[in-house]
Amino acid sequence: MKKKILTAFLSFVFITGLLLAGCSSNSTGENTTSNENDTENANEEQVTINLGYYSGGKSDEKMQELINRFMEQHPNIKVTTQSSPYGQFFQKLDTQIAADEAPDVWLSDGVLVMKYAERGAIKDLTEWINRDLNKEDYYGLESNQDTDGKYWGVPQGIQIGALYYNKDLFDKAGVEYPSEDWTWEDLKEAAAKLTIDASDKKPSEEGFNSENIKQFGLTFFSITEGWFSVLKSYGGGILDESLNNSIINSEENKQAFEWMVDGMSKGIITDPADLNSFQSPMAVFPSGSAAMRIGIYARVLAANEAGLNYDVTVLPKGPDGERFSPVITNSWVINESTSDKKAEAAWEWVKYWSTEDEVQKEWAELGEAVPVKKSVAQSDTFLNSTDKPENKQAFLESFDFAGGLDTNAVWSEWVAKFNEHARRAFLEEQPIEEALENADKDVQKILTDFYNE
Amino acid sequence: MNKRKFFTAKKIGYIILTISALIMVMPFVTALFNSLKTYAEFTAVPPKWIPEVFQWSNYPEVFKLGNFLDYTFNSFIVTGLSVLGAVISCSMVGYAFARLTFPFKNALFVMVLGTMMIPPIVVIIPHFMIFQQMNLLDTLVPLWLLECLAQPFGIFLMRQTFLSIPKDYEESSKLDGCNPFQTYWRIYLPMVKPSLATVAIFTFMTKWNEILAPSIYLTSNEKFTLPIGILSLGGQWFGNEQYMVAAALMSLVPILIVFLFAERYFVQNFSSSGIK
Numbered sequence: 001m002k003k004k005i006l007t008a009f010l011s012f013v014f015i016t017g018l019l020l021a022g023c024s025s026n027s028t029g030e031n032t033t034s035n036e037n038d039t040e041n042a043n044e045e046q047v048t049i050n051l052g053y054y055s056g057g058k059s060d061e062k063m064q065e066l067i068n069r070f071m072e073q074h075p076n077i078k079v080t081t082q083s084s085p086y087g088q089f090f091q092k093l094d095t096q097i098a099a100d101e102a103p104d105v106w107l108s109d110g111v112l113v114m115k116y117a118e119r120g121a122i123k124d125l126t127e128w129i130n131r132d133l134n135k136e137d138y139y140g141l142e143s144n145q146d147t148d149g150k151y152w153g154v155p156q157g158i159q160i161g162a163l164y165y166n167k168d169l170f171d172k173a174g175v176e177y178p179s180e181d182w183t184w185e186d187l188k189e190a191a192a193k194l195t196i197d198a199s200d201k202k203p204s205e206e207g208f209n210s211e212n213i214k215q216f217g218l219t220f221f222s223i224t225e226g227w228f229s230v231l232k233s234y235g236g237g238i239l240d241e242s243l244n245n246s247i248i249n250s251e252e253n254k255q256a257f258e259w260m261v262d263g264m265s266k267g268i269i270t271d272p273a274d275l276n277s278f279q280s281p282m283a284v285f286p287s288g289s290a291a292m293r294i295g296i297y298a299r300v301l302a303a304n305e306a307g308l309n310y311d312v313t314v315l316p317k318g319p320d321g322e323r324f325s326p327v328i329t330n331s332w333v334i335n336e337s338t339s340d341k342k343a344e345a346a347w348e349w350v351k352y353w354s355t356e357d358e359v360q361k362e363w364a365e366l367g368e369a370v371p372v373k374k375s376v377a378q379s380d381t382f383l384n385s386t387d388k389p390e391n392k393q394a395f396l397e398s399f400d401f402a403g404g405l406d407t408n409a410v411w412s413e414w415v416a417k418f419n420e421h422a423r424r425a426f427l428e429e430q431p432i433e434e435a436l437e438n439a440d441k442d443v444q445k446i447l448t449d450f451y452n453e
Numbered sequence: 454m455n456k457r458k459f460f461t462a463k464k465i466g467y468i469i470l471t472i473s474a475l476i477m478v479m480p481f482v483t484a485l486f487n488s489l490k491t492y493a494e495f496t497a498v499p500p501k502w503i504p505e506v507f508q509w510s511n512y513p514e515v516f517k518l519g520n521f522l523d524y525t526f527n528s529f530i531v532t533g534l535s536v537l538g539a540v541i542s543c544s545m546v547g548y549a550f551a552r553l554t555f556p557f558k559n560a561l562f563v564m565v566l567g568t569m570m571i572p573p574i575v576v577i578i579p580h581f582m583i584f585q586q587m588n589l590l591d592t593l594v595p596l597w598l599l600e601c602l603a604q605p606f607g608i609f610l611m612r613q614t615f616l617s618i619p620k621d622y623e624e625s626s627k628l629d630g631c632n633p634f635q636t637y638w639r640i641y642l643p644m645v646k647p648s649l650a651t652v653a654i655f656t657f658m659t660k661w662n663e664i665l666a667p668s669i670y671l672t673s674n675e676k677f678t679l680p681i682g683i684l685s686l687g688g689q690w691f692g693n694e695q696y697m698v699a700a701a702l703m704s705l706v707p708i709l710i711v712f713l714f715a716e717r718y719f720v721q722n723f724s725s726s727g728i729k
Contacts, residue, residue: 056688082672
């Protein structure tokens with residue numbers, strides 16, 4: 001009797017396996033790229049492309065809607081999709097690229113485009129961009145350009161840094177709102193007046209405890225929304241123009257670090273240890289625990305959701321009047337190993353996304369990114385939407401002094417290494433000179449290991 | 454006097470137990486309250502423990518944001534088949550290593566143990582390619598099939614258990630006319646139920662919470678398992694954390710139910726042993 005049960009179970013397992021496998025081969029046909037039977041149906045001309053993107057809660061629905069509309073307009077192109085949560089998407093993508101199973105066209109985080117480009121995973125789009133896009137019409141196209149001038153992706157949405165400030169906290173402290181003429185020193189001065197410790201004392205008062213802060217003047221976090229724009233506006237930086245050499249160990253960087261470390265030791269700016277007591281480093285500003293932050297455009301989502309009374313302005317100037325605003329352009333990239341026919345269909349999708357005003361407008365309404373098309377970014381849809389912040393113009397003004405994050409094939413690696421050393425300086429575990437020297441050595445090693453092989 | 458002392462000791466015992474119970478329960482209570490907050494309350498510093506207005510709507514909102522019924526169903530299929538597969542395959546292989554004689558038995562066993570040292574991330578690309586060849590990507594099969602092929606930890610555990618049972622059983626069953634399979638199935642297997650339960654619990658927990666494999670193999674939303682479904686509530690820029698907490702709490706309910714029912718069964722089995 002028991003033997004029968006076992007036999008029955010085993011057969012069940014195998015039959016279910018076979019059944020699921022059977023069902024799946026139908027659905028994989030729809031969902032993956034390698035299926036060669038795309039043209040098996042009546043319509044000989046039809047091309048099926050697989051599109052990969054990372055899903056983001058509410059934006060999923062809009063993406064599907066835009067894809068459906070694209071298919072209506074292009075009856076010969078069928079789009080199948082695959083999506084994953086943000087973090088998992090890129091983990092999977094690496095596996096898929098290794099197995100030659102990656103989507104025909106995918107949405108890449110702006111900072112990762114060069115990683116794929118320099119490893120030969122995505123197509124050079126220079127020719128098509130020159131042919132079909134009027135470069136003057138777009139923001140951020142150049143951020144996907146390598147040092148040889150080749151384009152590797154087309155922007156899907158733009159993130160650009162600005163200075164966020166909490167109006168209520170400024171009003172309460174009687175401090176004037178940040179102006180466009182501020183230098184980083186001005187910012188620190190104002191930030192000092194906006195810093196409050198646990199016993200409600202300000203830095204200027206006696207008995208102020210910089211170790212136990214209730215409200216910070218400025219919150220500060222990692223590269224994009226932290227040290228990068230400060231270094232740049234002080235005239236420093238991380239990599240030279242070739243993006244193959246470190247320029248970390250410089251006098252300018254030292255000055256910038258002195259500004260940051262001084263602010264952190266006084267409790268005005270959040271140091272890496274302070275950030276640990278929050279839900280996430282991104283939550284400090286929305287929770288009203290900091291009067292200012294360096295933030296990319298997408299941070300309006302959390303600030304609005306938290307119901308903050310805030311606005312934005314351009315980032316402050318360095319001591320010599322230089323300014324810098326970091327840009328990340330999430331971009332559409334096309335798989336290098338996909339067939340020509342599919343690549344062309346994928347290009348149609350990219351073109352549809354960037355040239356159609358309607359698409360740009362509807363995506364802009366989600367409030368996740370600055371539209372790539374200038375005409376839409378400068379229209380009422382973006383600038384005068386009812387949502388805060390009021391001064392959205394500041395994001396557009398920032399394009400005048402915007403720049404990339406020195407993204408190259410080993411970006412994630414060198415950023416992690418630099419953060420490690422910067423952290424030691426920020427927490428005053430190591431003198432600034434020493435931290436910069438070590439960071440320089442380690443970052444250079446990462447670059448040499450990759451580029452000289 | 455002695456009696457009084459005893460009661461004081463008991464009281465202190467209860468107080469300690471109550472305090473530790475409260476400590477254990479705290480994270481759950483915090484999560485429950487967090488799931489009922491608005492985003493502003495969720496990020497507030499200092500944290501507000503109890504939300505001003507309970508946002509019960511967070512729970513239906515989760516269902517609007519993702520196909521949670523699908524995710525739960527998928528998770529059940531994956532975990533259910535994995536547990537059944539693991540229990541049967543591990544006990545069979547473990548029995549073979551413990552009781553049967555065949556060439557290179559010990560060398561093979563060492564090899565099995567050796568595979569425990571390989572981190573899962575290393576084999577993910579070869580696995581991915583194998584399942585790609587089998588046309589099984591974006592299905593649930595890769596998630597449970599491997600468990601049906603006996604995993605090393607389970608094999609090891611079952612082998613040790615079978616070894617601890619006296620050989621006399623095997624001999625007497627042989628005398629009574631059992632073949633090796635019958636000896637395994639009728640005599641030995643009922644005696645190792647506690648170990649089977651351990652394998653089952655381990656497999657259940659790993660599979661229910663697994664993130665890496667589903668995120669690699671699954672591409673369409675309707676095939677997602679619960680952990681991936683929960684993660685996909687957050688975007689690149691904005692977390693929707695209060696919804697994620699609500700979803701995570703809901704994903705606990707099935708586990709709780711399984712444990713409530715299974716616990717009684719597991720405890721029963723520990724007391725029913727065949728040794729006289």
